[in-house]
Amino acid sequence: MTMTLLRHLAAAIVAGAVIWAASVQLNAFRDFQIAEIAVYVVAIAGLSVLIGLSGQISLGNGAFMAVGAYAAALLMLHLNWPVWAVFPASAVITAVAGGVVGVAAARLSGPYLAGATLLLAVALPSLANQFPGVFGGDQGLSLTVTAPARLGATFPVTRWQAWVCSAAALITLVILANLTRSRVGRNWRAIRDDPVAAALTGLNVARLRVLAFVVSATCAGLAGAMLAFTTTLVSPGSFTLSLSIALLTGAVLGGLGTLAGALWGALVIVLVPTYVTDVATSHGLSSGVAANIPIAAYGVVLVVVMLLFPDGIQGGLRRLAGPLIPANLTRLTLPDRHPTAGDQQDGLPSPDRRRPVGEHQEEGTK
Amino acid sequence: MNRSHRTRTLAVAAVVAAALVAAGCGSSSSGGSALAASAPGITKTQILIGSHQPLTGPAAPGYSEIAPASNAYFQYVNAHGGIYGRKIKYTYLDDAYDPSKTASVVRQLVLQDSVYAIFDGLGTPTHLAVVKYLNSAKVPDVFVASGCDCWNNPTTYPETFGWQLDYIREGKILGQYVKQHFAGKKIGLFFQDDEFGMDGVKGLSYEIPASQIVSKQSYVPTNVNIGPQVAALKASGAQVVVSFAIPAFNALLKLASLKLSFSPTLVASNVGTDPITLGGLLQAFAKQGGATVNGNALTQGIITDGYLPTLGDTGNSWIALFKKVHDQYDAKAPFDGNVLYGEAVAYTFVQSMLKAGKNPTRADLTKAISGGLPQGPAVAPYDYSATDHGGMTGAFIGVIKNGVIVQQGPVLTTDTTPTGAVTPYSGTQAPAPSSGMP
Secondary structure, X not given: OHHHHHHXXXXXXXXXXXXXXHHHHOOHHHHHHHHHHHHHHHHHHHHHHHHHHHOOOOOOHHHHHHHHHHHHHHHHHHOOOOHHHHHHHHHHHHXXXXXXHHHHHOOXXXXXXXXXXXXXXXXXXXXXXXXXXXXXXXXXXXXXXOOOHHHOOOOOHHHHHHHHHHHHHHHHHHHHHHHHHOHHHHHHHHHHHOHHHHHHOOOOHHHHHHHHHHHHHHHHHHHHHHHHHHHOEEOHHHOOHHHHHHHHHHHHHHOOOOHHHHHHHHHHHHHHHHHHHHHHHHOOXXXXXXXXXXXXXXXXXXXXXXXXXXXXXXXXXXXXXXXXXXXXXXOOOOHHHOOOHHHHHHOOOHHHHOOOHHHHHHHHHO | OHHHHHHHHHHHHHHXXXXXXXXXXXXXXXXXXXXXXXXXXXXXXXXXXXXXXXXXXXXXXXXXXXXXHXXXXXXXXXXXXXXXXXXXXEEEEEOOOOHHHHHHHHHHHHHHOOOXXXXXXXXXXXXXXXHHHHHHOOOOEEEEEOOOHHXXXXXXXXXXXXXXXXXXXXXXXXXXXXXXXXXXXXEEEEEEOXXXXXXXXXXXXXXOOHHHEEEEEEEOOOOOOOHHHHHHHHHOOOOEEEEEOOHHHHHHHHHHHHHOOXXXXXXXXXXXXXXXXXXXXXXXXXXXXXXXXXXXXHHOOOEEEEOOOOOXXXXXXXXXXXXXXXXXXXXXXXXXXXXHHHHHHXXXXXXXXXXXXXXXXXXXXXXXXXXXXXXXXXXXXXXXXXXXXXXXXXXXXXXXEOOEEEEEEEEEEOOOOOOOOOEEXXXXXXXXXXXXXX
């Protein structure tokens, strides 16, 4: 256990050094993109753990990001809290919200859970319009973010944002990596694979589901606070249903249940649209076409990845690298869930391959 | 092999050509004041500006036509000598009307592409995401495409300038018309539940006596079921409904009223009444509901206002100019209110760049606008000064007849205060220059 922790810490320190070196070399906009990627890594990692390990689905993590973002904005605006206090506080506040929803959600599964969380994604951000006095209505809350004075007057604020967000993301990943490898992680996998069997061995299925939901919401809340810190504005328009869908897409693309997959998913979400827009505009395409190419490219990437790597990018890399990488370095899933030849033919991502959780439950209650 | 050889020959030819062009530029401008790279985004040959626009997503229908129309006018200017010989390059990126994306694309434009200025950034919630950033980075943020009064704040946002008539003034102008023409009648209000609608209602309430207003109904753009609001307006007995809504919701309002056999006189903000957009939406929505309607018949008689010459006024020199530019550079788009808007705001930008001087810094541009701009395509003067970054000050009342807005009466100007009078504008609008260049 301590060895695992040390290994994860060492990996995080190496990753931190690489990000630091990159942030100093790259231009200010690339620094901003590093911060954006960090935001999505945290949000997707939380969702990926929920879906890939505990077998629940959430379309509402965009709404939890809104909770975290508004919490962060209010703390910064009214109490002038420093960022190192705002991030954990926002995460805790969102954890409470996630707990409330999770208690209700633990009784639902499959499409019903998706529906309930969808409701959350649609309804929650519009609360900001209902209470414009507190949340600033459609205009949202605007923040001022500056780099600490000791870094010098000319220090680019985007590099500061990249550092803070990357640090938060790395800490989150270390915690998640240890959590998923701990007894809790094993229990999640047990209730995912067969809740009835898990219950028979004495696991409290409902409590484990709520816990997974809370962990996922906490990550989303932290990501929301990071987003507020990066974009310096929190408004309902940022937390539409399409954000929740994008997080889900990122998690599936990267590889459900893997933390490295969260990085791939975030990279695709942040970099593909910018890169494709650059290419499209530099080739002089008409604006109507160029504007829609990023969406089309996103779709093409999704289709190609799902066809070639039904386990997501991380799953695909793992299969390509095969025996070169020790399984325990990249995988959080159990060895017995290696995709089989039969599974690959159906071309479905891994969560669909097992029997829906709901089916088991129905059998259990008959 | 053969092919790569030819590619290399072409590349060499291109380099030689570029060198010749560069040498040519160098020699021609060596006498007198030479063109210099005086600011980020400005080279000897080019002015690079950027914008965030909803090219996809919910706000795209209609609004996505604006930036290509601006670009069409810039191409016209480039083909006619450019600005002191420099060509304008206009990079507008899609933010899908999502403020988080706006924050990202505007940083890309400023930090990576090094644009000289952000021009015509579209939308109130979206542009609010970047207004602080642009001002702290000292990037000129000119002619925001939103009528929010919030851009007019020279102390906090010295780099930011509005352009179109703000919603408070618009509300006052429409309100005065309602007060004069519908005295004693019951008035209902229908408005979008954000800055746009609330600023409009503020302006209306400065003019319309409170006793006449029988019902105030708001909607949120994400909920298309406005049946309850329309029923409440009908129940209140409103004879006139004043609407501050986007085109889609004016169309829904009209159709929901039809369903309830409720036919008040409709007075609506300019934002939501471009007859071509509105007529098209009415037909599309009715079709979804399994009915066929005539868009022009339904928009007939809607009272609105306009701050640019009306599209139907083909004898107007400004309309003739913008139609000519549209036909030449942007013919695929319909010549509607959005296209007119895009071209007119581009014209204003060229005006201010010419005023900013031959080798302008970023501060020269904001100084030029703060010093006041000639009226150009706007029907009423701008109020730009060191202490006012608002933009247009007035509009005329118009009525939609057979799919075009027909002007009724004089151009009216006013201010944004509760007591400032709405008065007819005594000046006349100068015709468009025959060269098409400011």
